[in-house]
Amino acid sequence: MKMEDIAKLAGVSKSAVSFAFSGKPGISPETRERILQIAQESGYLPRAKSPSIDHTVKSLTFLVISNSGIVLEQFYQQPFFRELIQFIEERCRTKGYSLLFSSIDMEFLERDIRMVAEEKKSNGVVLLGTNLNREQIADIANKLQSPLVVLDTCFDTLPIHFVEINNFMGAYQAGTHLCEIGHTDIGYIESNVRIHNFEERKRGFTSAIQEHGREILITHRFSVAPTILSSQDSLKAQLLAFLKEGHRLPTALFCECDYIAISAMKTVQELGYQIPDDVSIIGFDNISEAVIISPELTTVHVEKQRMAYLAVDLLIESIELEQSAGTKIKVDTHFIERLSSRANYTSKD
Structure with missing residues (x-):
C-alpha cells in the first residue's frame, strides 16, 4: 500500500x-x-x-508538546511562537538544513514521543520547552536519544542544551521603569497557568520594586488566562470586587505577557478608565500585536530571532562536532516604552 x-481511503489529499x-x-x-x-x-x-536518517538530506525537527494552557494546539498561530518558527526556518535554510514539524498532544505524550524517537526523521530536535517541567524534559530527552536543544525554558540541573529568555532581567527592567517614573501604587496581573518563565518574571519584577522601597500588596495581585487577547470577564470581576472594597485602581499594572496586557487594556477600558491617563499598563514579549493595539503597548522586547538562531546553531554544532556537554544560554531583553504608560506625577516619593 x-x-x-x-x-483515497481517508478522502484527503x-x-x-x-x-x-x-x-x-x-x-x-x-x-x-x-x-x-x-x-x-x-x-x-x-x-x-526509511528506518534511519537519509544523510543526503540534512534536517532538524521542531517538536512541540501542545496543551490547553500556554502552548495551544494551533501554536503556530500564536504570535510569539509564530515569530520563533519563522526565525528557526530562516536559520535552518541558511545552514543548509530543512525543518520538519512534529506536534504532540500532552495527553498522548508517552505514546507519541516513542513514535517520534523510533521514526528518526531528522538529524536533531529543537524542543519548544515553554510549557514543560523538568521531569517532562528529562523524560523526552531520554526517549529521543538524539541531539537536542530545548528552547524557551531552562533547568540548570539537566545535562541538556537550553536557550531561554532572561526573564528576570526583562521584568526587572519593567519594575525599575515604573518606579523611576513615579509609580508607587502598582498592581500585578499574573497568568493562572504557571510556568518557569512567569515565575522568573515575578522574581525580577518583585526584586526591582523592592529595591525602590515599594511592594505589591496582596490585594493588588490579579490572575487571568494567558492566551486571550480580548477582554476577560474574570479580570473584570476581580477589578470590580477590588474597587467595591474601597480601593482605587493602581496607577500602573505589570502583566506577565503581552496577551495578558492587551486583554487587561481592553478590560480596563470597558470599565471606563483611560490608558495611560488613569492607569499605565506594561506587557512582556513585544509580539506584533503590541503596536496594533491602541494605545501602543509598552513592553519588554524578547530577542526571538537571536534565540532561534542560537538554538539552531547550537543543535547543528552538536550534530556536526558531536558535542555532548550541555550548554545553557540566556538571552537578554530590552525595554520598549510606548504609549500605554506614562509618568505618575501625583505619587512621587
Whole structure:
C-alpha cells in the first residue's frame, strides 16, 4: 500500500497524509487521527521505507508538546511562537538544513514521543520547552536519544542544551521603569497557568520594586488566562470586587505577557478608565500585536530571532562536532516604552 492509497481511503489529499505523518500543522486533529488510524489498520508504516536518517538530506525537527494552557494546539498561530518558527526556518535554510514539524498532544505524550524517537526523521530536535517541567524534559530527552536543544525554558540541573529568555532581567527592567517614573501604587496581573518563565518574571519584577522601597500588596495581585487577547470577564470581576472594597485602581499594572496586557487594556477600558491617563499598563514579549493595539503597548522586547538562531546553531554544532556537554544560554531583553504608560506625577516619593 502507498501513501496515495491511504489518501483515497481517508478522502484527503496526499499532502494531508504527509502532514499527518510528519506532524506538520495544516490539518485538523480529527483528520490527522483518522489518517493515522487508517494507516495503522492497513498495516502501512511510513517509517519502514526509511528506518534511519537519509544523510543526503540534512534536517532538524521542531517538536512541540501542545496543551490547553500556554502552548495551544494551533501554536503556530500564536504570535510569539509564530515569530520563533519563522526565525528557526530562516536559520535552518541558511545552514543548509530543512525543518520538519512534529506536534504532540500532552495527553498522548508517552505514546507519541516513542513514535517520534523510533521514526528518526531528522538529524536533531529543537524542543519548544515553554510549557514543560523538568521531569517532562528529562523524560523526552531520554526517549529521543538524539541531539537536542530545548528552547524557551531552562533547568540548570539537566545535562541538556537550553536557550531561554532572561526573564528576570526583562521584568526587572519593567519594575525599575515604573518606579523611576513615579509609580508607587502598582498592581500585578499574573497568568493562572504557571510556568518557569512567569515565575522568573515575578522574581525580577518583585526584586526591582523592592529595591525602590515599594511592594505589591496582596490585594493588588490579579490572575487571568494567558492566551486571550480580548477582554476577560474574570479580570473584570476581580477589578470590580477590588474597587467595591474601597480601593482605587493602581496607577500602573505589570502583566506577565503581552496577551495578558492587551486583554487587561481592553478590560480596563470597558470599565471606563483611560490608558495611560488613569492607569499605565506594561506587557512582556513585544509580539506584533503590541503596536496594533491602541494605545501602543509598552513592553519588554524578547530577542526571538537571536534565540532561534542560537538554538539552531547550537543543535547543528552538536550534530556536526558531536558535542555532548550541555550548554545553557540566556538571552537578554530590552525595554520598549510606548504609549500605554506614562509618568505618575501625583505619587512621587
